[in-house]
Amino acid sequence: MITYITEENIDDRVLSRAAAILESGGLAAFPSDTSWLIACSFNAKDGLKKLRAAADPSILAGASPRREDRNFTLLCRDISQFGEFCSMDNTRFRLIKRLTPGPYVFILKTLSGTEKILKLKRGEAGVRIPDHPVPLALIKTLGCPLYSVTAKKTMLNNGTEYAEGEELFEGGWELDDIEGIDLILDSGDEKQHIHTTVIDLRDEAKLIRQGAGPWPI
Numbered sequence: 084m085i086t087y088i089t090e091e092n093i094d095d096r097v098l099s100r101a102a103a104i105l106e107s108g109g110l111a112a113f114p115s116d117t118s119w120l121i122a123c124s125f126n127a128k129d130g131l132k133k134l135r136a137a138a139d140p141s142i143l144a145g146a147s148p149r150r151e152d153r154n155f156t157l158l159c160r161d162i163s164q165f166g167e168f169c170s171m172d173n174t175r176f177r178l179i180k181r182l183t184p185g186p187y188v189f190i191l192k193t194l195s196g197t198e199k200i201l202k203l204k205r206g207e208a209g210v211r212i213p214d215h216p217v218p219l220a221l222i223k224t225l226g227c228p229l230y231s232v233t234a235k236k237t238m239l240n241n242g243t244e245y246a247e248g249e250e251l252f253e254g255g256w257e258l259d260d261i262e263g264i265d266l267i268l269d270s271g272d273e274k275q276h277i278h279t280t281v282i283d284l285r286d287e288a289k290l291i292r293q294g295a296g297p298w299p300i
Contacts, residue, residue, distance in 0.1 A: 098224040109265035116214040122231040137263040140240035156209040158229040184214035186295035248276040
């Protein structure tokens with residue numbers, strides 16, 4: 084289901100409907116400051132399972148998941164929203180504060196005992212504060228973070244191989260054939276083929292993927 088929106092002034096009724104879908108374990112797709120994202124609610128019991136299936140269509144045919152938990156990003160409205168789950172000293176906090184909101188994903192160690200809350204098998208999490216009004220409005224309305232994954236043409240399960248960047252979608256209507264998406268919030272604008280910059284902060288800061296965000300800074 085595609086719903087057209089104005090990014091800077093999203094109808095409250097649309098946000099409420101999107102939040103209800105996410106709360107019930109559904110998936111929503113929307114634009115970000117880089118590419119299109121597909122997300123589930125942090126609190127929805129079956130949401131992450133459905134997100135794994137959308138990211139890896141072979142799961143629907145009974146195959147074991149190929150995607151690592153670390154590849155799902157926790158979208159938050161601010162640092163405090165993931166600070167209760169992730170380990171940060173003052174140096175890491177200042178770096179993240181300097182670069183957010185923006186096109187960065189930070190890999191952080193999780194605090195002891197929080198893996199079950201985060202629904203992760205690994206003691207680490209990728210976190211992001213996007214510089215875009217749509218995901219931030221969704222998080223605010225929902226009242227909790229979102230787990231997200233970049234929407235890619237490989238999710239259509241057509242066997243096609245794509246070059247780096249070319250696997251990304253431009254228009255929201257292109258996501259309509261991805262199985263499992265319950266709602267697409269589309270402003271009508273096309274997105275460029277760009278990824279986030281991924282920085283590993285578990286030890287010394289290490290570049291994992293160069294994307295839209297400059298690094299080093």
